[in-house]
Amino acid sequence: MKKQWLLATLFAMCVGGTAANAADKPIELTFSTYLPPAYEYVWKPIENFVETVHKRSDGKVKINVFHSGQLFDGYEELAALSRGDVDMVNMTGTYLSGTIPALNIFTLPFLFQDVAHLRRALEAGLMDEGITEELYADHDTVVLGIAPFDPYEFYSRQQPILSAEDIAGKVWATTGSMDARAIQLMGGSPTGMPSSELYLAFDRGVIDGTPRPLLTGIGRSLYEVTKHLSLANFGVDTSILAINRKKWEALPEDVQNLLREAAKQRDNEQFDRVAEFVKDAVKKFESKGVTVHTIKGEQLQAMRDKTAPAVKEWADQVPKGQQYLDLVNKTKAP
Template structure:
């Protein structure tokens, strides 16, 4: 079911929330790992506000950002177990539960954000949502983290050879790990909530994330070099405990999905709008930014090899469909 159809169904169900539903509030806890200045925080607060207002207080969402309720794996596990209601974190942290989601993290897969939206908001996105059903999670939407870039504390990264020997924090996603192995780096997966300290103590030399998150997480305080490699796109998954979802009234479910459908494109736009300005601000904060690294050289090394690993396990249908989407 596409987003537009879900929105229409949700809108029809809203009147059912009035009347006796106001008498007893249902409280939902929503956790994510990003800092308060990030678009995830702004959009999650908007999500909470709209749910609270449109349910006349019958549904009350409380947002816990900045990793307050634990690391990425911890909050996912809590949502799966029913002790946390809503979790938002990066797609790479879900791929151990649903390996086909790894397709979204293949290097140099997406052409631009229009391509991303064509995939995530259409038939392919609906198919990928279903991959987490067996993990006791209900996907409400795909939010934006963005195109990933490399930072480090040692040297400028203009070409793949510059990465050799550097210890780079990655997500636990197999595509990210394999790509940095092929580039000659030493990938070191860890939760986002542990990353600043690891960079500060030089436990790792660098990391890779979108510039908006590099800025909002203040990585410029502990990293000197930024290379705009844009080597992969990362989506965030907004998911709800399936146990909690099924315990709600149908009208409440429809309201949550409707609001998620409205806020998702707004969050993506927030992040896209902030991206260009973030590079300028990172430079002002003292980072040395290499804006035109040899992206083609990076792509030649990683694209086919990492994709071959995925298709060997899951076939070519998903990546081929993504290539064709939005063309």
């Protein structure tokens, strides 16, 4: 009897010790982003998001971040998250638009007035028209937050872009189907090209121009190989912070709440950083000898008119397409 009691006691101590160790072990999440730390207005909010989660959880949640495409590039991140190869990602909307056409809403030509307009549309529920549910139901992806890149503008190697006519007859490096279609409607020749290839393509005269955010121009030193930058708010891409659905549902409720709160903080910080970045970036391009132009008035409206078929085509193909557009129009500033 004494021997049995001793064995039972030892067993209980082992089980209890194992349970205590398991309780003490932090929740570890693997986070992947293809973006490098040099893309500061995206990277700093991610850093602060991770730090906030760690501090507020008293170290019970540990997020291991892999940047610069160490695990997956921008086009691979959604599939990797869906499979559960990583727990969290910070995806760029354009890279997902082939899989989820509704995400092209953010890069429809000249749709958003500026980043502030994008913010109003998001706060009014733009993602809830169907994008969030599609990511959840079809891709095992829970959206935690969404923030902007700075707007797409026109870089040109030799001649300034001041009107739709200046787009025509030139070769343009594009990122996705939507900006390619818009360039085509204005008479240009689009060719898909990642940002990593832009510098050499400009330097060798392979391309005449590209629509890209100012962040890309600074990060890829495009001021060394282009002479003109034309501001037009051509499109506003997004930075989507997301987590794998199964991982999410396995987390305690308090950790879920913490992640959502930290993600909201990340969104707000990135919006603020983008606004400041645009002011500084324009000055930097000018200091590097690039001539900066602003397309507005009749010339900007003419560009909208020429690219309007791309907006209609999108709305006709995407479920609730017109509802998305109505919400965007409703949130425009007077």
